[in-house]
Amino acid sequence: MRSVTDEMAAHALDYDVQLMLRVKAGDTSCFGVLLERHRHPVIHFLYRMVQNHAVAEELAQDVFLRVFRSRASYEATAKFTTWLFRIATHLALNWLRDAKKDRVQDSLDAESSDAPALQLADRNPNVEQHMVSGTRLEEIRRAIASLPEKQRAAVLMHKYEEMEYSQIAKVLCCSESAVKSLLFRAYETLRARLAHMA
Numbered sequence: 001m002r003s004v005t006d007e008m009a010a011h012a013l014d015y016d017v018q019l020m021l022r023v024k025a026g027d028t029s030c031f032g033v034l035l036e037r038h039r040h041p042v043i044h045f046l047y048r049m050v051q052n053h054a055v056a057e058e059l060a061q062d063v064f065l066r067v068f069r070s071r072a073s074y075e076a077t078a079k080f081t082t083w084l085f086r087i088a089t090h091l092a093l094n095w096l097r098d099a100k101k102d103r104v105q106d107s108l109d110a111e112s113s114d115a116p117a118l119q120l121a122d123r124n125p126n127v128e129q130h131m132v133s134g135t136r137l138e139e140i141r142r143a144i145a146s147l148p149e150k151q152r153a154a155v156l157m158h159k160y161e162e163m164e165y166s167q168i169a170k171v172l173c174c175s176e177s178a179v180k181s182l183l184f185r186a187y188e189t190l191r192a193r194l195a196h197m198a
Helices: 004-010 015-024 029-050 053-069 080-102 105-114 127-131 134-145 149-160 165-172 176-193
Strands: none
Touching (some): 015 029, 029 053, 029 149, 134 149
8 A cells, every 4th residue: 555655756746636645644734725725716616617606605615625524535546626626516516406406597597697797806817807808708608607517517627727638537527538529519509609709
């Protein structure tokens, strides 16, 4: 059986893996560092998935709670962010399915059309803010939000989290070719819906 030191050496380039291995070894202060590094990206991702700020915050808490509870069984077999976004995606997809069953989606759609989209406090402008202005940004967000759930997750991880096909495949528990297919269909749909903006 490999020691924590051996696992850390094997993943010397992945600082997050090192931190998580230290958490596994009992250094819970490193969990605070991981939380600080990944809280905002996870909330951004979840918000884009569920289109509700309060739900995104709640799901993000659940994501990090699951990470902490899984510390003893953590294995550094992939990038930490791949594992983290697998948990986040799973929770978001489950919430979306439950919302459909409970018909909560109708009230969320009404809420999002009445109020402007919430912006999470982020000191650094993101890719969207550089590329488009407010109304175009909202139109793009609506188009992404209307994609089928797995396509939406794949697009958000690919474009916004800059994850590679292999990472997305691990998160979605599918093959790289399935990810490419999901992204191809999603981008074709987005091109058609946003063609008037070109």
